[in-house]
Every structure is written in C-alpha cells, then in structure tokens.
Amino acid sequence: MNNQQRTISRIVEYSGVGLFTGEETKLRFKPSPANTGINFIRTDIASHPKVPASVETLSGSKRLISLEKNGVGVKSIEHLMAALAGLGIDNIEIEINGNEVPAGDGSSLLFTHLLKGAGTKPLEKPKNTFYLQEELKVSDGDASIIALPYNKGLSLSYILDFNGSFLNRQCFEIEMTENNFSTQIAPARTFGLSTIIEEYKKQGWGRGVTDENSLILHEDGTITKPISMTPAKLRFPNECVRHKILDIIGDIYLTNLTLHARIVATKSGHFLNTCMAEKIFESSKKQVNN
Ligand SMILES: [Zn+2]
Numbered sequence: 001m002n003n004q005q006r007t008i009s010r011i012v013e014y015s016g017v018g019l020f021t022g023e024e025t026k027l028r029f030k031p032s033p034a035n036t037g038i039n040f041i042r043t044d045i046a047s048h049p050k051v052p053a054s055v056e057t058l059s060g061s062k063r064l065i066s067l068e069k070n071g072v073g074v075k076s077i078e079h080l081m082a083a084l085a086g087l088g089i090d091n092i093e094i095e096i097n098g099n100e101v102p103a104g105d106g107s108s109l110l111f112t113h114l115l116k117g118a119g120t121k122p123l124e125k126p127k128n129t130f131y132l133q134e135e136l137k138v139s140d141g142d143a144s145i146i147a148l149p150y151n152k153g154l155s156l157s158y159i160l161d162f163n164g165s166f167l168n169r170q171c172f173e174i175e176m177t178e179n180n181f182s183t184q185i186a187p188a189r190t191f192g193l194s195t196i197i198e199e200y201k202k203q204g205w206g207r208g209v210t211d212e213n214s215l216i217l218h219e220d221g222t223i224t225k226p227i228s229m230t231p232a233k234l235r236f237p238n239e240c241v242r243h244k245i246l247d248i249i250g251d252i253y254l255t256n257l258t259l260h261a262r263i264v265a266t267k268s269g270h271f272l273n274t275c276m277a278e279k280i281f282e283s284s285k286k287q288v289n290n
Contacts, residue, residue, distance in 0.1 A: 005090040009119035016102025022207025025098035032091035034125035082250030083111035086181030106189035106213035132261035143267040150262035170241035188242035191215040
C-alpha cells in the first residue's frame, strides 16, 4: 500500500494571509485521481486556470517559490509542498482565490494537520518512484547540494553556517518518513536575518509578516519575533536548520517523484534547491529513456 499513489479522502479548506503580499486567500483542497499530480486552480480568474506544481512550471526561486503557466502564477508554495511530500500525497487539487499561499505559522505544521485531518487514501496506480543512480552536484559560492544514490528512501542532511555571526553552526540529518517529517521537520518555522529587514521594507515585501509566522536572527546571536522584536521561544534549539531541510523537501518535491537518494546540503537556499530539483528531474527522464 505504501507504494501506491495517494490523494486526500475529503475536501478541507483554510484561509489565511500570504507572507509576501499580506493578502488573504482561501485554499480548498480536493481529492484527485491517480497520475494527475498537484495542481493549483486560480478560482479568482474567470476561466479557473490550472497551474501544476512541477519543475516545468517553476518561475522563481528567490526567497520563495513561484509557479507560472500561461501568465498565471501562484507563489509561496514551498511549505505546502513540503507537507504534501511529508504525507506522501501525489495527487491533489488546490483551489486558491489569489496568487499567494497563506503563511500559516511559517512552518508546514498547519498544512500537515489539515491534510492529516482530511485523511489520505491509496489510489490504483503505483507511485512515481525514482532511485537516483548517479551523483549530482550544484553549487553557488560556498553553498552546495550533493545528491547521492541511496536505496533506502530519502535521507537529508544540512549544514547551516553564517561564519560566526547570527547562529552557531547547526547540522541536522534525518531519514524522511511520515512520522519524522510530522514531528521533527513540519513545526520548524521560517526565519530571516535582521540585515534584510530594511530591504524588505523598502521593496514592500513581507507585508504578511507577523510575530506568529516568522523568526528574526540577529548578528549578536539573539532570535526575536519580527514585529515586537521580543525574544522568540524556539520549538527546537536547532529550529533554523530544520526549516532549511523543510524547504529542501518542498522544493525537491517539484520533481513530483518519490525520491530515493541521500541529499547533503551546505548553506543552500531555494535557488540551489530548485537547481537540484531540475537535475534530479532530468536524471529521472534519462533513466526512463534508457
Ligand atoms: Zn521556508
């Protein structure tokens, strides 16, 4: 049964504010048949255009993940994608009446609870499983991701290092299982560096940021809430490195594959994560063609 594609058992809904735009959108999650994948439906546009979540519709990976098809976009999908990956959901339709997925609490916890509450059910087709056969590497300066063959599932490790400021070096490694994802990764919230606050304000970004949906790291090592700047209570002592793994899980799921590989990441962000997702996707295509 674990090898069967999955969808949700019943319709569930959630409304909330997008981190970037500050606009409220409503999501409606609906079961989907096998081999239809993860699809956003923009219900605020008359023709209800469909935007599939895949590396082929990826349109931006700076700070957040954006998708676009025929000029219609959806952004900030990464924490929702991580929840779908974590719960092994292959097929789902997500109606959205705007262009940004709500932030929830800045982690994948809300989506994980919501989708677990909907229940998942197996479909009649096997999952699109891919066993990576070759070593893949992407890098940008001192940031890198290596993907290695590994036949026992998906293993992820991450080294977070700001060279002495903001945080002491954090390392974390985890085997991807539904339970590990739900308890160890999903609750980890997004964070930003205090040095980018001014740029965000100037550009008008982050209008939906609240004390409840993100953390701010300061150069002296303190971690505060973003608006009140009062000390933040962490959910894990190494919550930040866990969130970086959450982002990788969501970004790599743009391949729409159940991946067997060992991912070793150092200081990577959405840009490198999606470069790796594209490489994995290409590698899977090669294997199918051989
Ligand atoms: Zn994130």
